[in-house]
Amino acid sequence: MSGTKPHILIAGGGIGGMCAAAALLQRGFEVDIFEQADELREIGAGIQISPNGNRALDSVGAYETLRQLSCKAERKEVRLWNSGKTWKLFDLGPVAIERYGYPYLTVYRPDLLKSVTDAVMRLDPKALHLNSKCASFVEKDGKVHLTLENGKTVTGDALIGCDGVNSMVRRCTANDSPPQFPGMMIWRGVIPLKALPERMQISMAVNYIGPNGHVVHYPLRDGEIMNLAATREKPEWDAPGGWMAEGAKKQCHEDYEGWHEDVHILIDAAPKLIKWAYLVRKPLQRYAYGRAALLGDSCHPTLPFLAQGAVIALEDGVVLARCFEKYSDVEEALTAYERARLERGNRMVAGSNDMVPRFHNPAYRDPVKADEYIDREWSGEAIAARYEWLFTYNCDTAPI
Ligand SMILES: Cc1cc2nc3c(=O)[nH]c(=O)nc-3n(C[C@H](O)[C@H](O)[C@H](O)COP(=O)(O)OP(=O)(O)OC[C@H]3O[C@@H](n4cnc5c(N)ncnc54)[C@H](O)[C@@H]3O)c2cc1C
Numbered sequence: 400m401s402g403t404k405p406h407i408l409i410a411g412g413g414i415g416g417m418c419a420a421a422a423l424l425q426r427g428f429e430v431d432i433f434e435q436a437d438e439l440r441e442i443g444a445g446i447q448i449s450p451n452g453n454r455a456l457d458s459v460g461a462y463e464t465l466r467q468l469s470c471k472a473e474r475k476e477v478r479l480w481n482s483g484k485t486w487k488l489f490d491l492g493p494v495a496i497e498r499y500g501y502p503y504l505t506v507y508r509p510d511l512l513k514s515v516t517d518a519v520m521r522l523d524p525k526a527l528h529l530n531s532k533c534a535s536f537v538e539k540d541g542k543v544h545l546t547l548e549n550g551k552t553v554t555g556d557a558l559i560g561c562d563g564v565n566s567m568v569r570r571c572t573a574n575d576s577p578p579q580f581p582g583m584m585i586w587r588g589v590i591p592l593k594a595l596p597e598r599m600q601i602s603m604a605v606n607y608i609g610p611n612g613h614v615v616h617y618p619l620r621d622g623e624i625m626n627l628a629a630t631r632e633k634p635e636w637d638a639p640g641g642w643m644a645e646g647a648k649k650q651c652h653e654d655y656e657g658w659h660e661d662v663h664i665l666i667d668a669a670p671k672l673i674k675w676a677y678l679v680r681k682p683l684q685r686y687a688y689g690r691a692a693l694l695g696d697s698c699h700p701t702l703p704f705l706a707q708g709a710v711i712a713l714e715d716g717v718v719l720a721r722c723f724e725k726y727s728d729v730e731e732a733l734t735a736y737e738r739a740r741l742e743r744g745n746r747m748v749a750g751s752n753d754m755v756p757r758f759h760n761p762a763y764r765d766p767v768k769a770d771e772y773i774d775r776e777w778s779g780e781a782i783a784a785r786y787e788w789l790f791t792y793n794c795d796t797a798p799i
Pocket of ligand 1: 410411412413414415416433434435436445446447448531532533534561562563564565566567585628694695696697701703706707708709710711712
């Protein structure tokens with residue numbers, strides 16, 4: 400422990416762990432991050448960062464560089480799976496900046512992880528420990544003792560579990576049921592923009608919605624690449640041996656039989672497709688357990704249908720650091736963090752679940768019923784009710 404400030408251990412160097420570390424280091428805390436991988440890696444795919452997430456990135460000094468590498472999509476729209484009939488979802492770019500103070504960005508995941516990692520490295524180049532899988536921890540004599548898989552034990556004043564959906568820290572604290580496959584999977588690919596016909600080289604996020612799945616595409620990396628993310632309902636996961644695998648284009652085409660030709664153009668243009676199982680867990684009623692707490696996917700893993708999992712993890716990190724700054728007692732700080740974040744995390748997960756029928760409704764088989772359903776469920780007011788409470792949150796000033 401340095402001076403009187405707690406020494407904080409972080410399990411997991413993903414987006415959430417790195418943002419939390421940067422926010423804590425900024426406030427003068429001693430931080431050590433233990434990441435199982437031998438190098439920091441993110442899947443080469445896209446991610447949407449809404450204004451509330453960009454605010455959190457700005458708070459830790461990671462926004463500017465990321466913004467320059469991202470795309471500011473002009474708007475989001477929904478299209479019917481077979482006809483391609485289009486409805487505006489919401490405006491992005493200048494409208495978002497005017498309304499929320501930050502844009503809605505579409506980002507290449509490795510760029511996002513690098514931006515938060517660089518923020519950590521600028522503050523303390525020794526904070527990150529790679530090749531350091533966390534195996535277990537105990538709380539004893541007012542300290543946390545974290546054991547790594549290599550047998551080493553590290554002692555600190557608090558442990559933050561940022562170790563994702565299969566969290567070890569969650570197992571050692573909440574000890575609830577393991578993640579489940581929810582009967583849905585996703586095909587993911589990144590496509591060089593130039594491989595697409597000119598009419599598809601557009602700066603907007605498109606959501607094809609259909610009876611058993613939905614297909615999202617949006618540009619990344621200043622418009623060099625198009626992200627493809629195609630969700631499909633599947634009763635069983637069909638790639639035993641792991642939750643992700645390289646997939647065959649033929650199978651992907653079959654999954655979207657009868658869908659708009661642009662969907663098949665995207666599938667054909669992808670150099671490779673990865674299939675990926677979604678995983679979900681029951682909502683928690685606690686994020687804080689004595690001197691340990693959970694953050695990001697370890698406490699609120701979500702279907703990504705509001706595009707908020709990482710964004711909320713970024714917010715968690717900033718709010719956590721503010722709580723440590725405000726409350727000198729570790730347990731009090733973690734309880735304040737839980738109080739500030741629990742309802743928001745669980746509401747976001749529930750809101751994402753509620754999107755399933757909106758994205759995959761049987762009504763979409765019939766054009767007349769589809770029109771009625773979309774006019775109701777995707778009206779301006781309905782969309783505002785779903786997103787406004789998310790986008791307007793300010794992690795720098797929210798009550799703690
Ligand atoms: C298809 C898809 C699309 C998505 N789209 C969006 C989107 O548009 N916008 C959005 O905001 N969110 C989106 N999400 C959600 C987002 O990806 C996650 O919410 C986010 O990655 C969570 O970050 P995290 O740091 O909590 O966990 P992770 O990203 O899972 O990071 C956990 C880290 O912990 C490490 N780790 C795990 N166990 C251990 C251990 N025992 N010891 C040490 N290290 C360990 C891992 O190696 C990893 O580095 C999407 C998710 C999916 C699946």
